[in-house]
Each structure stands twice: as structure tokens, then as C-alpha cells.
Amino acid sequence: MTCWVVLGLPEDADKRSIKRQYASLLKQHRPDEDPEGFQRLREAYEQALEWADWQQDVAVDEEQPAPIELPLMELPTPRQAPTGPSPSQRLAAQCLEAIDATNLASRLTQARLYACEREFEHGLLEFCLAQEDTYDLAEAAIAQLHWLTPWQREDLPSAATEQLRGRLMDLAWSRLTGAWHDSQRFLDVARQLDASPWLQTLDARQWLNRCLAMALLQAPTWSEQLFDAICAQQGWKQTGHHSPCPEPWWSQLLARSHCATFLAQQARLTQFFDSSESQASRMLFGSLDEDARVRLSMTFSAADWDACDTLYRTVQLRYPQILHEKPQLSPDNWRALRRQPPILAVPLAILGTSICMSWLYEYRLGGSFYTSVIDMLLRALLLGVVGWGLHAVCKKLSRKAWRLDDWINVRYGRWLSLRRPSPLPIRENLWVALLGGLIYVAGGLPGAATYFAILGVLGALSRRAPFERGKSILTRLYDRVPGDVLIGLFLGMLVPMVLLGNTWANGVYLGKNEGLQVWPQRICAARESTASPCPAGLSATQWQAFKEPQVNQP
Template sequence: MTCWNILGLTPDADSRAIKRQYAALLKKTRPDDDPEGFQRLREAYEQALQWSQEQQDTVEVAIEHMGETVEVVTEHVEETLEQRYQAAMANGTALFFEIHLLHRCVDGELNAEDARWAFQAFNWLTAWQRLELPVELIDTLERQHRAALQQPLRLALEQKDESAFLAAYAARDEHPWVHNHPHGEWFNEWLAKLLAQSHFWSSAVFDAVCAGQGWHGGADPNCPADDWALLLKRQQGPAFLARQRALAAEPPYSPQQRAARLLLAPMSLGQRRAFAQRLSEDDWKACQTLSADIYAEHVVVAEAMPGGTVYFWQDWDKAMDTWPWVVALVLSCLVGVLEKAEFLAGNGVPTLGHGLLWSLAFVVGAGLAWQGWRPLAHHYRVQDEAFSQRLPGWLSPTHLPLLPVRDLVPGLVLVAILGYLFGPLASATLIAALALIGVIKRPGMSRHTPWTASHPRWTLLGAALGVVGVIALYAGLVLLDNGHRVVRNQGLQQWTERLCSRMPRSDAECQAPATQKQWYGQEAAQ
């Protein structure tokens, strides 16, 4: 242990700093409490003072005889710098020479050749460098050279330049300190995290780094365990994507195949929305797992998806796009009951109420039936998919094959029930309403917006139009009823309100047939 370690100072400390430090340590190390510690402190203090005085005298002599030995150490060839260092060693100023050279290196005043010689001659950033060097300068030098090593590697990955990264990685040998402890361990861990977290991936880059860093698949891969598992997963990424694309092209018989089809199949956004209506809870879990893998390891693939995100289907798993069926059922019931109404009897408005009651019963009944039918139909999804391949494509407005068990059977049952209760016009109204809503919805399905996204302006406009439509329908039915309703003193009135009701039956004016005045009463005179 040197006197500088005991005092906690660097060799370039002057006599004033040595005295001040000695006075501070003397309060903690008293002769009565620790005689041996006090003796060591005193000897270190005297040695430091002597060293400081000798170095000051030597530097002054060296400056007089050597001129620019200390001040000018740059812009010389390697041999000149070596000779000046040998002269400084002979004069006893080697430590000051090295410290001054370290200052110049940190300030960037040394060219690459002189800096390389200084690193090799003084073993900077290695276990063999001088202990007397200022810690602040060594820390600054370490940060600068680590940044110089990191920047080209990180920039090459950000620019997705494979050749530039390989060249920068091969140039690490120009920094021999990086192979020494603890810098080698630092560089190994940093490089693993850089590759694991980078959006760009190259198998050639991974193979080159594995060969250079000694990474392998044994029990000790010489790479951080978490990063190594992720790197292996990313290396297998092309094979993973190829396997998922193959699943997307197969018939969707399993949750994994359906998840791959929704995310990776070449379908339009509208077709993806239509396909999403057929997914179950297990299918959405498979979508979540596959989306997480693509988001973490295949950013380029994710950016090419609708909306630039792999989670474009967000909220689709919670959305129930059943309002077209509700609207179509209500319209069908209203048309059916109004078709059978006897308008000349003046009961159009009550008929409208009956239609609303029928539509409510149909909506509730169809909803309950669908809750039981959907899981049952999904249980036979494989057979349903096979049957759908035999159906003509024009049956589906989204160009996706309809599922007979899941889609056609419930629709045909509703059409048959409406036709049986209300007639063929109600069945035709159901089909026409669904087709019209599909045509209206189609432009919106090609935009990347969740089904549950709220649009207050359009929602209010639709609600207002609905209210106006209901009011107009009610007013029209009231006018229709009033045009065919018999009022007081009109038509076949009761006998007590007729003109001859209080006159003798034998009166000539009251004999049948009755006159217009007798029949219509006071209204005949108007």
C-alpha cells in the first residue's frame, strides 16, 4: 500500500493538499487510540511531502533542459513519443508525463496513432495500469471509448445496414482494452441486449457475433441467459413466420390456424372483420399469443398490418355486431303486421304497437337462441368449414365462404318463422334489410377503426333520424286512421240519434227509405 492510498490522494497533489488531508485524518487516528495507525499515517505524510517536493524540483529542472518534454507530446511519430517517454523515465517524471498524456487523450488532442501507443505503453483500462492515475480521468476515458465503440454498432442496426454492422464489429480489435476484464464482460452483455432489443434482425449478424463472442448452445452459452433465449427465438424467426403463414393458408380447423389466418392471411380489412365474428374465446387467446410474438420479434411484419400495428383487432373480441339483425327483425315484424292490418277499420296505430311487441319477442328469442346455438355450431366448426367450400361465392357479401351450420341455418329458420306468421313480404323485408345494411357498412369496414369506436356526431345524427322516422310513421298512420274512421252523426248512427226517432211510425216523412237529411242529420244542411 502506497502513501497515496493511505492518505487518499493522487500523486499529483501539492503540499498544501497533503497537509490538509493529513490534518483531517489525524482527527480519526489518534496516537493514544491507534499507535500503529498513527505511525503509518505519519510515515505516509512525510513520504508524500518528500515526493511532492522532489517532483516539483525535478519538473523544473526537466523543463529547463528538455523544453517541451511535458507540454508538447502530440503531433510526433511513435518513435519520438517513445523517446520522450524514456527521457521522462530517466528524469523521474514518468508519472507526470503519463498523467499529462492522459489529460491530452481525454481532451481529444492525441491522434489515433499516439493514442494507440499510449494505451499499449501504459496499459490504460487494464488491470496493469498505474494505481496512481486520477480516478476521474480514467472514468472519463472509459466512458469516451465505450461510447466510441457503441455508436457505430447501434447506428448500423438503426439504419438496418448489415455490412456496416459487420465492419464496425470487426473494428473492435482496434480497441484492445475491450478484451480485458471487466470491459470484456460489459461489452458481451451490452452486445447481447443490443441485438435482443433491436427492431432489425439479421442472421448473418447473429452468426458473426456468436463466432466473435464465443456464444454457443451448450450448458454455458457465454451469453446472459435471458438474452440468449430471446436471441435464439429471434434467430428462428424466419422459420416461425413461414410456419405461421402456412397455417394461415390451411383450412381454419384449430385456434392456431384461425389466429394465423386473421393476422397473416392476404385478406382485406373488411374480410378480417367478417372473419373475426366467427372466432371463439380460445381463438382470441391464440390471437393474443401470436400477436405478442410478432410484436416482440417481427416489427417489420407488424408495421405492414392494418393501421401499422399487430393489434389492429383490438376490441373486436369484445364487440358484438348484432345491431343489423335487430333492425332487420324490427322492420320485418312491422311490415308483416301492417300488411295484414285492415286500414279501413281505423286501427293502424294499434297495429304498429302489435308489430313492436312482436319484434321485441323476436329479438329476445333470437338472442337467447343464438347464445345456445353459437357454441354448438363452433363445436362442429371443422365439418362446417368443409361444407362451406361447396357453397357458391355469391352467397357471401364479404367474399368469405358462409358457414352453413353457423350462418345459414339460423337465418333460414328466422325467414321461415316470419313467413309463416306474417307472410312472404316479412321474409323478403328481412333479407332486403340485411343486404342494404351490408352495402351501407361495407365502406366503413375498409377503414381501421374498432367496432366499438364511438363517433358522437354520427351517433347523434342516426338517433335523430330514427326519432324523426318514428314520429313520421306514427303521424302517417294517425292520418290514415282518421281518414277511415266514422265520427258522430255520420254513417250508421244509433236509432236514438236519428231525425225520426221521436216521431210516430205512421208519419209519412219517416217512412223508409230515409232521406239524406234523415240519414246524416244536421251535417246534411251544411
């Protein structure tokens, strides 16, 4: 494949056409994106320039007249051309001594006075490529000599200018990454790059947008103010569906911006204590140690734990990168702190114990039914208040000794309770046992036996799946049904049960011929004030037989 095929030009193309075609094709084969294509294009470009120079020299030779034949004569031996630098190069070298960005303008004026501007510019380009830290000098040269722009000198070596472009890109990237921890410095560097003359072409602007986006994405810390300032400077948030910031970096920047806004919102919520959302933010995003997290979990309600689940699902679906940045959000770190104490076990045990004590110590000894029921309800209420107080004391105690509580639960929890999962001994078992001891003191062995028997049966049933499903249904019902509705249901069931119990307690079995006899016997039984009592032991035929009314009988 010849150089003309690569460039897409005829073989008689001049140098101007070759340079224009090279500049056009360079946009398609950039060094950072297609190094092989760029190398092939570069070699074809240099070969075409050499061929154009050769064609121009041949054309000049052909235009010269034929030489006149002269008689041979001895000519003096020509002197060899000097091998050292020319006077213009020596003057340019003097102008380049101790040059920097501040004195470039004066040195350039001096070179123009000495008529060595071309040599000065070539030497300055070589100096910028040879030295490491020459970004400011190269920027000043670009501003005054129009390097890397359409107005640069045509005789500058293109390979050197492309090398300079790559060097400037590397220096610009290093300056941006060096300003990661200082938002104002980063913004100043971005503004300087945006105003640089060598970054004003379309390809250069695209590179700058991509470079700024990658620098923001790779920054160890995120600043929303810096992101908004860069967007305003580069016009990234302009109206319409197209943003100057190329994809996929723009989408990633928006995702990181939304993530930063979400984290800032959670940080604000951790300062409040007035809602379940703030409690969930403190648990998942607060800077709490293990002791503080455990103590915080002891104050959580069911709504607070539901808010934690909702917050974790939001992070998992919308901001999965936070899960890698904050490993404390793992459910294993906070769901294990949630305890689900039995909702109905202790109240049912207290109610059963109160019923047993009312039956044994009041109703069987001659007490009325209504009196026994009222005493039963008052006794259950009193035991419930005592149990609530014991639970509050044990809960506060478990905050201080939660490590001991956890250790006992791990070692001996399965032996201390039949319920599964096993409850915490100090926080959930101690107050239940203390309440059983008070019941034994007040109601004796039958009351304590009834109390612990109900707890044991319900604890054994908790190991079965149907019981767990029923408990979950009751738990959801308790959480979703309003409290006044539950109280109404309880009273609506309690009053009919009391009335039915009273009817059953006062009912007496009737003997033979009591209350179900035919009307003659009922009439006779009603005449208690008569002189002759009703006959007894008569057969049904005798009772049904017709009798004449006796005289002198009232």
C-alpha cells in the first residue's frame, strides 16, 4: 500500500494538499485512540512530503537551460562546507539561554532583531521537548508562536509538534490529578486549560471534556460544588438531550452526583431523632461503634426496623457502589440486632394464671361469677403492669451487660428456653422468670404451674412452621390495624364471653317432673297455700284424667 493510497491523494499532489489531507485524516487516527493507524498515516505523510520535494527539485532542474560546452580548464578545489552551526543558529542559541515563560517575549523580539526567528523557534521546540517541567514555557510559546494551531509555522517538524501535544496532555492530566484534594485549585487548573490556545479546536475540546470527566470520576473525594462549577464552565448541563461531556462518563458523573446527594441527605438525618427514617440513617450511616449500635437497637420499634429494610433496599437498587464503600451496610451487621419478643406468650400466660387463681380461690369458695371475673381482670392488669416494669428494668440492665447477655445466649441459650430462636437471657428471659416467682408468691404452686405451663407449650409450638406463619400474621395484623379498632374487638369479644360464662355458671340441672310437666301439675304446684297439697307419685294417665271440680274447693 503506497503513501498516496493511505492519504487518498494523486501522485502529483503538492505539499499544501498533502498537509491539508494529513490534518483531516489525523482526526480519524488520533495517537491515543488508534496508534497503529496514526503511525501508518505519519509514515505516509512523511513519504509524500519527500516525494513532493523531489518532484519540485526535478521540475526546477528541467526548467534550467542546457549547459554551454566550454573548453576544459582546471577549476580550484571547492572548499568544504562548514560542519558547525550557522551564525543564525548560534544567535538563536544565545537567545535561548536561561529562557522561561517570563522572558520569552523579550527573547523572541531579540531573535527577530537578529533575523534568526526560524532557528529560535526550532530550538525552543527542542528545548520544550528535552526538559521535563516546561508546561508554562510551552503555554507561553503556544500563545505567542501559535504552536498546535492552524497558524503555526509550516516548517516545524510535525512529529515534534505531536510529541509536544502528547507531553502537554500528560502534564495537564498530572496537574488535574495533583489538585484532587483542593477543589479551588482543581477549578483554577480547569479554567486555565479551558483558556489554553492549543485546546480550542474541536478535537482538543472533546479531549478536555473527557479528561475533566475522568479526573472527577477518579477523584478520591467528591465535591458537589466543584462538579456544578465544572458543569457551568464546560456547559455540561445545557438544555437538550446532548451534553458536551462524552458518554459513558457523563452518565457515571450524574450517578456519582446523585449518590453524593443521597449520602449528604443521610448525614443530615443522622442528626435528628424524630422519625423512623432518622433512626434508620443513624443505624446504617452513622459513625457508631459496636456498643452504640447495640444500645441504639434496643430503642428501635418495628417501624424503625422496617425503615432500615427500606433504606437498605434503596441503596441496593439505586446506589450499589455505596455497598462497596461502606461495608457496615451489610445486613449481617444490623439485622442480627433485631429481636422479636413474643407478643402473645406472656399476656396469655398472665391471663391463664389469673383465670386459674380466680377459679380456685374465689368462685369455688362461693364467690359470685361477676365478682370472680372482675377480680380476674384486675389481677391480670396488675400482673401486666408488674411485668412491664420488670421488663423495663431488665432491658436497661441488658444495655450495660449486652456482651455477657450475648455470651450466655450463645453458650446456654438453647437450654434456658424452649422458644426458637432462643431469647436473650438477661433482656428477654430474666423478667419473665421474675414475674413467675412473684406469681408463685401470690398464687402458690397452681398459679405458677399454670404460668410456666402456658409459656412452655407456646415455646414448644414456636418451633413449628404453621405456628410461625400464624405468629407473623398476628404480628402484621397488630402493626397495621389501629389501636382503637383492636380495643373495640377485644371488648366486643369480652362482654359476650362474660355473659355466656355467667349463664353457664348459674345454670342448674332440673330433676324429674321439674319445670317440664303438663299444665295440671304446674297449676297444682302453684297452689302452695291450699289445705290439701298436690298429690305426688301419680302416673301420667292419672294426671291427664278428667276430674270433676269438688265442692267447697277454692
